[in-house]
Amino acid sequence: MRTTKTILLAVALVAAAFSHAAEVTLAWNDNSNDEAGFEIERATGAGTFATIAVVAANVTTYKDTTLANATTYRFRVRAYNANGASGYSNEVSTTSRGGPPSAPGGLSPKLPDDYVPPTLTIPSGSKVTVHSGTAAESKAIIEAIGDHPQVAIPLGETLLVAAVAK
Numbered sequence: 635m636r637t638t639k640t641i642l643l644a645v646a647l648v649a650a651a652f653s654h655a656a657e658v659t660l661a662w663n664d665n666s667n668d669e670a671g672f673e674i675e676r677a678t679g680a681g682t683f684a685t686i687a688v689v690a691a692n693v694t695t696y697k698d699t700t701l702a703n704a705t706t707y708r709f710r711v712r713a714y715n716a717n718g719a720s721g722y723s724n725e726v727s728t729t730s731r732g733g734p735p736s737a738p739g740g741l742s743p744k745l746p747d748d749y750v751p752p753t754l755t756i757p758s759g760s761k762v763t764v765h766s767g768t769a770a771e772s773k774a775i776i777e778a779i780g781d782h783p784q785v786a787i788p789l790g791e792t793l794l795v796a797a798v799a800k
Contacts, residue, residue, distance in 0.1 A: 659698075660698065
């Protein structure tokens with residue numbers, strides 16, 4: 635009795651294209667008609683290859699979405715069936731993009747040069763009660779008001795002021 639063994643033809647990896655900074659799409663030619671599927675392998679830089687995915691027969695693309703930014707990778711593919719695996723495809727080497735720019739820092743408001751803080755006019759001889767922050771802060775504001783009929787309100791402060799005429 636004669637036993638026949640199917641020999642798979644090597645796969646030709648033909649493209650690696652980035653669509654985002656941290657992903658690449660691989661495409662290859664299916665040179666066999668009896669594969670069970672394809673094994674996709676990846677190595678970082680000059681490192682060792684490891685299988686990252688297995689896809690079904692007749693699938694000829696794979697999107698790897700697990701890449702780090704600005705990193706060099708090598709890829710290869712091979713077909714397999716119950717009798718074993720084909721030789722590896724050619725290797726494709728590519729470097730992922732750098733990712734988005736860094737976030738800006740040091741954000742602060744810039745007031746116009748002609749900015750005048752709002753003022754509060756208190757009728758002369760009025761009793762002033764301030765409700766803002768702690769009791770010590772309120773006391774400090776009342777002392778700062780003293781006999782001044784107008785008080786500048788610090789930027790970003792909310793004052794609840796009750797002025798009662800004598």
